[in-house]
Amino acid sequence: MDAVFLARLQFGLTAGFHFLFPPTTLGLSFLVLILETLYLRTKNGLYKDVSAYLVRILGVVFVMGVSTGIALEFAFGNNWAAFSRTVGDIFGAPLAAEGIFAFFLESVFLGILVFGRKKVSPKTYRLSAVLVFFGAHLSGLWIIIANSWMQTPAGFRMEGGRAVLEDFFKAALNPSTVVRYVHTILGGWTTGALVAMAIAAWLLLKGRFPEKAALLMKASLAVFAAAAVLQLGSGHAHSVQVTRTQPEKMAAFEALWETQEGAPFTVFGIPDAKNGKTHLAVRIPKMLSLLVHFDPNGKVLGLNEFPKEERPPVFLPFASYHLMILFGLLFIALGASGVWLQARKKLPGARRYLKVLLWAVPLPYLANEFGWISAEVGRQPWAVYKVLRTSDAVSAVVPVGNILFSLILFTLIYALIGAAGFSIILRTVKQGPGDEQADAQKGEA
Amino acid sequence: METWDLLRNVWFLLVGVLLAGYSVLDGFDLGIGALFPFLAKSEDEKRTLIRAIGPVWDGNEVWLLTGGGALFAAFPLAYATVFSGFYLALMLVLFALILRAVSLEFRAHDPKRRGLWEAAFVGGSALPTLLFGVALGNVVVGIPLDTRTEFTGNFFTLLRPLPLIFGVLGLCAFLLHGSAYAALKTEGALQARARKAIKPLVAATSLAFLLSFIAVWIYLPGGLKSLPAWIFAVIVWISLGFLMRSGKKANDKRTFLLSSSTFLGLWGIVGSIHYPNLIRATDPSLSLTIANASSSALTLKVMLIIALVGMPLVVGYTIFAYRVFKGKADAGGEGY
Numbered sequence: 001m002d003a004v005f006l007a008r009l010q011f012g013l014t015a016g017f018h019f020l021f022p023p024t025t026l027g028l029s030f031l032v033l034i035l036e037t038l039y040l041r042t043k044n045g046l047y048k049d050v051s052a053y054l055v056r057i058l059g060v061v062f063v064m065g066v067s068t069g070i071a072l073e074f075a076f077g078n079n080w081a082a083f084s085r086t087v088g089d090i091f092g093a094p095l096a097a098e099g100i101f102a103f104f105l106e107s108v109f110l111g112i113l114v115f116g117r118k119k120v121s122p123k124t125y126r127l128s129a130v131l132v133f134f135g136a137h138l139s140g141l142w143i144i145i146a147n148s149w150m151q152t153p154a155g156f157r158m159e160g161g162r163a164v165l166e167d168f169f170k171a172a173l174n175p176s177t178v179v180r181y182v183h184t185i186l187g188g189w190t191t192g193a194l195v196a197m198a199i200a201a202w203l204l205l206k207g208r209f210p211e212k213a214a215l216l217m218k219a220s221l222a223v224f225a226a227a228a229v230l231q232l233g234s235g236h237a238h239s240v241q242v243t244r245t246q247p248e249k250m251a252a253f254e255a256l257w258e259t260q261e262g263a264p265f266t267v268f269g270i271p272d273a274k275n276g277k278t279h280l281a282v283r284i285p286k287m288l289s290l291l292v293h294f295d296p297n298g299k300v301l302g303l304n305e306f307p308k309e310e311r312p313p314v315f316l317p318f319a320s321y322h323l324m325i326l327f328g329l330l331f332i333a334l335g336a337s338g339v340w341l342q343a344r345k346k347l348p349g350a351r352r353y354l355k356v357l358l359w360a361v362p363l364p365y366l367a368n369e370f371g372w373i374s375a376e377v378g379r380q381p382w383a384v385y386k387v388l389r390t391s392d393a394v395s396a397v398v399p400v401g402n403i404l405f406s407l408i409l410f411t412l413i414y415a416l417i418g419a420a421g422f423s424i425i426l427r428t429v430k431q432g433p434g435d436e437q438a439d440a441q442k443g444e445a
Numbered sequence: 446m447e448t449w450d451l452l453r454n455v456w457f458l459l460v461g462v463l464l465a466g467y468s469v470l471d472g473f474d475l476g477i478g479a480l481f482p483f484l485a486k487s488e489d490e491k492r493t494l495i496r497a498i499g500p501v502w503d504g505n506e507v508w509l510l511t512g513g514g515a516l517f518a519a520f521p522l523a524y525a526t527v528f529s530g531f532y533l534a535l536m537l538v539l540f541a542l543i544l545r546a547v548s549l550e551f552r553a554h555d556p557k558r559r560g561l562w563e564a565a566f567v568g569g570s571a572l573p574t575l576l577f578g579v580a581l582g583n584v585v586v587g588i589p590l591d592t593r594t595e596f597t598g599n600f601f602t603l604l605r606p607l608p609l610i611f612g613v614l615g616l617c618a619f620l621l622h623g624s625a626y627a628a629l630k631t632e633g634a635l636q637a638r639a640r641k642a643i644k645p646l647v648a649a650t651s652l653a654f655l656l657s658f659i660a661v662w663i664y665l666p667g668g669l670k671s672l673p674a675w676i677f678a679v680i681v682w683i684s685l686g687f688l689m690r691s692g693k694k695a696n697d698k699r700t701f702l703l704s705s706s707t708f709l710g711l712w713g714i715v716g717s718i719h720y721p722n723l724i725r726a727t728d729p730s731l732s733l734t735i736a737n738a739s740s741s742a743l744t745l746k747v748m749l750i751i752a753l754v755g756m757p758l759v760v761g762y763t764i765f766a767y768r769v770f771k772g773k774a775d776a777g778g779e780g781y
Contacts, residue, residue, distance in 0.1 A: 089521060097748075099514045107507055
C-alpha cells in the first residue's frame with residue numbers, strides 16, 4: 001500500500017473525528033455564556049440549572065476534543081515531516097500560539113466551570129464562562145489561520161526550498177483567513193445550538209422539566225436561527241473568495257469542466273472526471289456567474305484551464321460542497337419555522353417539529369465535515385497551495401507498516417472512545433437539568 | 446551576539462522551560478495515575494484522589510502541547526526529525542495520552558466500564574512517565590541520522606542503556622512527585638500511604654540518578670565537562686537529601702516543593718550537557734543544533750512576543766485556579 005495514501009487516510013480520520021467536538025464546544029460555550037449572563041442579571045435559578053446542565057455536557061465534549069486534538073499536534077511531525085521542514089517556519093507559530101493563548105485559557109477556566117460553582121463568586125463564575133467562550137473561539141482562530149495559510153499562503157518567500165516568514169500579519173490574515181473563520185464559527189454555533197435544541201425538544205416531548213426545557217429551547221433557537229441565516233452570507237463570501245484565490249477548486253466544487261461566461265450552477269449531477277462530463281446534470285443557467293461575480297455573464301474558469309497534474313479530484317469536493325449547501329438551506333428553514341412557532345407560543349407543544357429536531361442532530365455535523373472535506377480535498381494535489389505537493393509532504397522515514405499499525409489502532413481507539421463518549425453524553429442528557437422532584441414540589445407549592 | 450543567535454538561545458531556554466513546567470505540573474498527575482492502584486483502595490479514596498487532580502490535569506497537559514508547539518515553531522527541523530524518527534514510540538505515548546485524557550471523565554459517568562477506564566487512566570499515565578525519559582535519553586546520547594537529518598534507526602535503536610536508565614529515572618521522579626502531591630491534597634489513610642511511599646521513591650530516584658551519572662560518564666563523557674550541569678546536580682542531591690528527611694517530618698508542602706526542585710534540577714542538567722544540540726547525531730557533524738535547525742529570526746521574534754504576552758497571563762490564571770481549588774480534596778461535590 002501507498003504511504004502517502006495511508007498518511008492522508010490517517011490524517012483525514014483523526015482530523016475528521018476531532019472535528020466533531022470543537023464545533024460543539026463553540027456552540028455550547030456560547031449558550032453557557034448567554035445563560036450565565038442572564039443568571040447574573042436576573043438571579044433566576046432556572047438559568048443556572050440549565051447552564052449547569054450544558055456545562056456537564058460541555059465537559060465531556062471538551063475532553064474528547066482535547067484527547068483527539070493531541071494526535072493532530074503530533075501528526076505534522078509524525079507523518080508530515082517534510083511538510084514541517086518545508087513550512088515549519090510559518091506553520092508552527094499558530095499552533096504554538098494556540099497553546100499559549102487559547103488552550104490554557106479554555107482548560108483552566110473550564111476546570112472552574114465544572115468543579116468550581118461553589119468555590120468562586122457568581123461574577124467570577126460568569127467571567128470563567130466568558131473566558132471559556134473566548135478561549136474556544138481563539139483556539140479556532142489560530143487553527144483556521146494555520147489551515148488558511150495552506151489554502152492561500154501569503155507573507156513568505158522561498159529560500160533554499162523552505163518557506164521563510166516575511167510578514168507575520170500577511171501570513172496570519174491571508175486572503176482566506178477571515179471569511180473561513182466566520183464560516184467555521186457560524187458552523188460551530190449552528191451545531192452546538194441544534195444539539196441544545198434537540199435536548200430541549202427531547203425534554204419537552206418527555207414532559208420533563210418543562211419550564212427549563214422551554215427556556216433552553218428559546219435561547220438555543222435564537223442562536224441557531226441567527227447563525228443559520230448569517231451562514232448564508234458567510235458561505236457566499238467564502239465561495240466568492242475561493243473563486244478568486246483558488247479557481248480550480250471552485251471549478252471542482254461546481255464540476256465546471258470548461259471555462260464559461262455565464263456559467264450555470266449545477267444543482268445535481270454525477271461528475272465524471274475521466275470523461276470531463278457531468279451525468280444527469282440539473283443546471284440553473286448563469287447562476288454560478290451571478291453568484292460569484294454578481295454578473296450573469298461573468299467568466300468562471302473551468303478545469304480545462306489547469307494542467308492535469310494540478311487539478312483537484314472532482315467527485316468528492318462536488319458532492320460534499322453541494323450537500324453542505326443543501327443542509328445549510330435546511331437549517332434556515334428549520335430555524336425559521338422554529339421562530340415562527342415560538343412567536344405564536346406554540347413551540348413547546350409542536351410535537352412534530354420537536355421530533356424533527358431530534359432527527360436533525362447529525363446534520364450540522366455532516367455539514368461541518370462536508371465543508372471541511374470540500375475545502376481540503378479541493379486543495380489537492382497541494383498540501384500548501386502551489387508551494388508543496390501532498391505527495392512531497394510526508395515523512396520519508398516512516399515505513400508503510402508503521403502507518404498501517406497506527407491507523408488500525410487509531411480506528412479501534414476512536415471507535416471505543418466515540419461509542420463510550422456518545423453513551424455518556426446521552427446519560428448526562430437523560431439526567432436532566434437539576435432535581436426533578438425538587439422542581440415538581442416547587443411547582444406544586 | 447547577533448540577534449538571530451540570541452533568539453535561538455532564548456528559544457532553547459523557553460522550550461526547556463515549557464517542558465520543565467510540564468514535568469512539574471502534569472508530572473504529579475501522571476505520577477498519581479501510575480500509583481493509583483497502590484494509593485487508593487476504596488471507591489471513596491479513588492474519588493478523592495481523582496478529584497485532587499480533576500480540575501487541573503487538563504491545564505497541566507497543555508504545557509506538553511505548548512512545548513511541542515513551541516518546538517515545532519522555533520526548531521521545525523528538530524521537531525520533524527524526532528517525531529517522524531520515533532514514530533512507533535511516540536504513537537504509544539499518543540495512544541496512552543488519548544485514552545488517559547478521556548479516562549477520568551468517562552470513569553465517572555460510565556459505571557459499567559469503570560474498570561476499563563481506570564485501567565486506561567493507570568496505563569495511560571504509567572507508559573508516558575517511562576517513555577518520556579527514554580525519548581529524551583536518545584536525543585541526548587545521540588541517534589543515527591543521515592545527511593538529510595533523517596533518522597536511520599528503528600524502534601529498537603531507542604532501547605539502549607542510557608535512554609533506558611533515563612526512562613527509569615524519569616519514572617521514579619514522576620512517581621515521587623505524584624505521591625508528594627497526593628500527600629499534600631489528601632487526608633487520613635490515603636495521605637498516610639502517599640507519605641509512606643515517599644522515602645522508598647526518594648531512594649529509587651537517587652539510585653537511578655547515580656546510574657544516570659555513570660551512564661553519562663560512559664556514553665557521553667563530554668557531558669561531565671559542563672560546569673552548570675554540576676551545579677544543577679548539586680541542587681538535585683540537596684533536594685533529594687532534604688526529601689529523605691522531610692519524609693519523616695511530614696511537611697507535605699515542603700516535600701512537594703523539593704520534588705519539584707528535583708525535576709527542575711534534572712532539566713537543568715539535561716539542558717547544560719545538551720546545549721547547543723537539539724538532537725545529537727551519532728556522527729556529531731550531522732547533529733541538529735539551535736544554529737542549523739531553527740526558524741527564521743522573524744519567526745523567533747514574533748514567537749517571543751507571543752510568549753512574552755501570553756505566558757505571564759497563563760502563569761497568572763494558573764496560580765488563580767490552584768488557589769480556587771486549594772486545600773484538601775474530597776470525594777463528593779461537583780464534577781467527577
